[in-house]
Amino acid sequence: MSSHSGLVGDDLAADLDRVASMIVGAQTIAISGHTSPDGDSLGSALGLGLALRERYPDKSVTCLLADDAPVPRIYRFLPHADELLSAVRYDASPDLFISVDCPILDRLADSSDVARRARTVISFDHHPARHEFAGVSLRCVDAAATAVLIEVFLYAADMTISSEVATCLLCGIVTDTGRFQYQNANSAAFFSASRLVACGAQPALIALEVYQSQRIEYLRLESLVMGRIKTVAGGKVAYSYAREVDLRRCGVSADECDGLVDVVRSVNGVEVCLFLRELDGDRGIRGNLRSKADIDVSGVADAFGGGGHAAAAGFTYHGSIKAGLSEILPLLLELVGADVSEMPASLRSGVSAKSR
Numbered sequence: 001m002s003s004h005s006g007l008v009g010d011d012l013a014a015d016l017d018r019v020a021s022m023i024v025g026a027q028t029i030a031i032s033g034h035t036s037p038d039g040d041s042l043g044s045a046l047g048l049g050l051a052l053r054e055r056y057p058d059k060s061v062t063c064l065l066a067d068d069a070p071v072p073r074i075y076r077f078l079p080h081a082d083e084l085l086s087a088v089r090y091d092a093s094p095d096l097f098i099s100v101d102c103p104i105l106d107r108l109a110d111s112s113d114v115a116r117r118a119r120t121v122i123s124f125d126h127h128p129a130r131h132e133f134a135g136v137s138l139r140c141v142d143a144a145a146t147a148v149l150i151e152v153f154l155y156a157a158d159m160t161i162s163s164e165v166a167t168c169l170l171c172g173i174v175t176d177t178g179r180f181q182y183q184n185a186n187s188a189a190f191f192s193a194s195r196l197v198a199c200g201a202q203p204a205l206i207a208l209e210v211y212q213s214q215r216i217e218y219l220r221l222e223s224l225v226m227g228r229i230k231t232v233a234g235g236k237v238a239y240s241y242a243r244e245v246d247l248r249r250c251g252v253s254a255d256e257c258d259g260l261v262d263v264v265r266s267v268n269g270v271e272v273c274l275f276l277r278e279l280d281g282d283r284g285i286r287g288n289l290r291s292k293a294d295i296d297v298s299g300v301a302d303a304f305g306g307g308g309h310a311a312a313a314g315f316t317y318h319g320s321i322k323a324g325l326s327e328i329l330p331l332l333l334e335l336v337g338a339d340v341s342e343m344p345a346s347l348r349s350g351v352s353a354k355s356r
């Protein structure tokens with residue numbers, strides 16, 4: 001095993017070896033990240049897929065999209081993003097299915113059927129999980145991004161990391177650490193990022209494409225969300241929301257909204273924040289939670305059937321935005337040790353003694 005970033009204990013090192021030999025033993029390989037893909041999910045799948053294709057030109061390696069939807073615009077610059085195949089159009093039963101950045105089979109959406117058909121399943125992931133769905137799971141919750149784990153794996157397996165592979169993986173690290181600004185931006189993340197830049201990854205290109213290429217329509221929506229930010233609990237909790245009609249009027253698609261929670265997060269003095277967005281077709285509300293301090297918001301996400309990390313979690317809520325706020329805010333107020341009476345009266349109607 002080559003030198004690694006300090007992330008890999010003996011157990012994980014043994015698993016990395018096992019994964020390498022499972023890959024060698026497979027002829028057809030399908031790789032997929034989760035539904036509503038983000039930079040880590042796409043960067044990890046593409047980076048691993050490209051590296052395997054370069055190393056094993058005789059194998060059939062296919063990178064899949066869990067949804068039958070286009071790649072989000074800001075990630076289309078990723079090398080070979082145009083070759084990603086919707087899982088519904090992949091008919092084969094692969095020897096090996098590799099899940100990246102996904103803790104539960106359900107979040108693989110259409111790709112979960114491919115996983116079920118596969119002879120063996122490997123998972124690379126950094127989310128906490130209650131059950132493992134893969135035969136071999138490389139789960140490291142201390143990794144800032146799944147892309148860090150992929151980088152460590154490629155390095156340990158002595159695989160060449162081309163500049164294209166490196167750019168894909170660095171995109172995963174940059175986006176999952178919020179440009180190295182979140183609490184998860186640890187030395188292992190910087191270590192992998194440094195090695196990737198040495199391999200030819202282009203940090204300036206990633207920053208340009210992901211953060212400096214917003215459509216004016218998106219910025220109009222962002223200003224709407226910004227204008228709606230409210231703080232409670234002496235400024236420790238902030239929240240905002242976007243309605244389906246806001247997206248329609250601004251001309252913004254749902255996959256462009258991932259960064260909106262960061263607008264809410266950016267308020268000075270805020271410790272936890274909440275951003276709610278109505279899903280189209282009455283599918284409920286998507287909730288995103290962030291913590292800027294030591295407060296763990298994953299339990300709140302869990303209470304609403306979601307999950308995630310201590311500092312970044314999400315869930316889908318079935319109900320209206322107002323009902324969602326009046327249910328979720330008391331839990332956030334509790335986390336920062338504030339009183340529910342600090343909630344705006346307009347939202348307090350649904351709150352009862354059970355919330356305390």
Ligand SMILES: [Mn+2]
Binds near residue numbers: 145
């Ligand atoms: Mn991730």
